[in-house]
Amino acid sequence: MRKIIIAGNWKMNKTPAEARALAATIAANDKIGCEVVICTPFVDLFAAKEAIAGSKVRLGAQNVHWAESGAFTGEISASMLKEVGVEYVIVGHSERRQYFGETDETVNARAKAALAKGLKVILCVGESLEQRQSGVTEQVITQQIKADLADLTVGNMKNVVIAYEPVWAIGTGLTATPEQAQEVCKLIRDLLSGIFGAETAAETTIQYGGSMNAGNAAQLLSMPDIDGGLIGGASLKPDDFAAIIAAGSAK
Ligand code: PEP
DSSP: OOOOEEEEEOOSOOOHHHHHHHHHHHHTOTTOOSEEEEEOOGGGHHHHHHHHTTSSEEEEESOOOSSSSSSOTTOOOHHHHHHHTOOEEEESOHHHHHHSOOOHHHHHHHHHHHHHTTOEEEEEEOOOHHHHHTTOHHHHHHHHHHHHTTTOOHHHHTTEEEEEOOGGGTTTSOOOOHHHHHHHHHHHHHHHHHHHOHHHHHHSOEEEESSOOTTTHHHHHTSTTOOEEEESGGGGSHHHHHHHHHHHHHO
């Protein structure tokens, strides 16, 4: 009933030529049985789009601005992404929050602009190590979900995927245990139920992200409220990403 989505976040990796080659390798997989997305750097989108044409792989970007156009040097609008063939966009990744001053308010503005232009949003939330160790994970996630999804409608939620990404597990090799990840994904589903109703909560894809790899994907994906993965490092390794796609396809 819920869509299983395996999304690769390439972060700031791969030139256009390299992106074309990697995307073509991922797209050549003839055993894809779930939704697969590659979120490339902006300059790689054209090359990746050509490389995945005719395959089951979907195109994603890593950020979007809230304005339609204007004096926002270095930013990209939803219309620009749409015209290039982008279907998904990541908003609120912890690296954006940590290094580029992203706040719940800007995350919310970006999500609303993307949805208004018909893009699907992968909204990232997650607690830091200090927050987990001081026992405030539930409060942090609750605040992020409420603020990041403020003003969204039930209709909007059909195009929203939530990625639970504990900051301490991203790029560190430390993975949340399946039980830790399940606990927070279930909390997120309960929060969605409170805001948008049980039906929307039951239909929303909730991914886990944070050092998901070929070895741990199946176990994480076996948890009832984990409907996919947002994968950084392992999404750049075709064999590892294929193994994660296989685990997602088997769910
Ligand atoms: C990410 O970038 O969203 C991510 C989860 O990275 P990694 O898989 O490398 O931890």
